Amino acid sequence: MSQRLTFRLRLPVVAAPMFLVSGPELVLAACRAGIVGAFPTPNARPIEVLEDWMKQITQGLARMQNEQPPETIGPWCANLITHSSNTRLPEDLALIAKYQPPVVVTALGSPKPAIDVVHGYGGIVLADVINLTLARKAVAAGADGLACITAGAGGHTGFLSPFAFVSSVREFFDGLVVVGGGISDGWGVAGAIAAGADLVYMGTRFIPTLESMADPAYKQMLVDSTADDLVISASITGTPASWLKPSLKANGLDPDQLPSAPPRSYDSNQAMGAKKWRDVWAAGQGVGAIKAVESTAKVVNRLADEYAAARQRFSNMHSF
Numbered sequence: 001m002s003q004r005l006t007f008r009l010r011l012p013v014v015a016a017p018m019f020l021v022s023g024p025e026l027v028l029a030a031c032r033a034g035i036v037g038a039f040p041t042p043n044a045r046p047i048e049v050l051e052d053w054m055k056q057i058t059q060g061l062a063r064m065q066n067e068q069p070p071e072t073i074g075p076w077c078a079n080l081i082t083h084s085s086n087t088r089l090p091e092d093l094a095l096i097a098k099y100q101p102p103v104v105v106t107a108l109g110s111p112k113p114a115i116d117v118v119h120g121y122g123g124i125v126l127a128d129v130i131n132l133t134l135a136r137k138a139v140a141a142g143a144d145g146l147a148c149i150t151a152g153a154g155g156h157t158g159f160l161s162p163f164a165f166v167s168s169v170r171e172f173f174d175g176l177v178v179v180g181g182g183i184s185d186g187w188g189v190a191g192a193i194a195a196g197a198d199l200v201y202m203g204t205r206f207i208p209t210l211e212s213m214a215d216p217a218y219k220q221m222l223v224d225s226t227a228d229d230l231v232i233s234a235s236i237t238g239t240p241a242s243w244l245k246p247s248l249k250a251n252g253l254d255p256d257q258l259p260s261a262p263p264r265s266y267d268s269n270q271a272m273g274a275k276k277w278r279d280v281w282a283a284g285q286g287v288g289a290i291k292a293v294e295s296t297a298k299v300v301n302r303l304a305d306e307y308a309a310a311r312q313r314f315s316n317m318h319s320f
Contacts, residue, residue, distance in 0.1 A: 008071050010034025011304055012193055015296070016180060016203035017079035017105065018155065019043060020278055021214045024056040029211040029296035031074040032064055036103060036199070038077035041092045043213075050092065054078075054099040075102040079128075082109030093117050105147055108156075108239075112141040126178060130158040135169055145176025147201060152182025154204045154284030157232060157242045166196045184286025186306025190314070202303075204284040208293045218281045219293045221246055226288040234261035236280055247281040 015030035022039035030037030044050035078101040100121045107128035126145040127138030149158040180201025189200045208219035234240045235258035245255045
């Protein structure tokens with residue numbers, strides 16, 4: 001792993017920050033299970049709610065350290081929207097400086113606004129990128145790592161193969177590389193690490209957990225769906241995203257004839273509108289691995305077993 005990865009993890013996995021899904025309960029459950037727990041700051045509105053959440057997380061982690069060995073607890077991560085439309089970014093950064101998450105991920109914009117703040121207390125900044133041009137810009141801006149969003153990712157998705165993306169990034173960057181896109185089991189985690197990634201972003205797999213904020217009907221839809229139930233479109237948010245067809249239909253939208261893309265807006269000071277994530281639900285291509293709604297701990301235990309089996313398979317293989 002990269003020398004910048006200074007924290008211990010049970011598995012090289014991040015419970016990815018998901019809009020309207022990830023909150024303090026899921027973050028703490030992921031950290032307790034020994035992986036990175038993350039949430040997007042726009043989930044907490046207004047700004048006072050964000051401070052409450054950060055207090056819950058930091059206080060919860062402090063209590064956790066009295067209940068289990070500190071080295072078994074994963075770090076927490078805050079995801080910032082650095083798009084120019086987000087007028088709340090300065091307030092979010094002030095709370096980042098106050099509560100000091102060890103990891104900060106920037107998305108939909110340059111990582112530059114967060115770097116001085118996060119480096120000031122010793123944290124690391126990862127930049128969410130979907131192509132090599134954005135990856136090079138993020139590295140030039142001073143990001144410690146890249147969250148490479150690839151084809152198969154849920155929500156705002158990417159288009160490159162994870163193997164091609166990681167390989168290309170490694171030609172010019174030796175920092176922390178996270179890869180996300182359609183990985184929903186421990187076998188996929190092992191494959192990503194073998195390909196050169198340090199960590200794996202796993203979002204869809206953690207939506208149908210007991211600790212996520214997702215609507216129960218959303219969780220059940222994931223259990224009932226496969227990759228054939230997905231469609232990629234910019235019609236909902238203005239940015240290409242991977243949507244569940246049954247959800248679109250339930251909201252009166254025809255997956256085969258979706259409307260034109262609206263202007264992009266990611267302002268955390270605005271109220272959340274209908275049919276933008278709240279009513280229309282997203283998923284990644286790994287949705288078929290989901291068989292039940294269960295606890296985060298149970299999901300991580302299964303991932304750990306699968307990851308161990310994959311590693312054993314590697315060690316048992318002989319040259320071809």
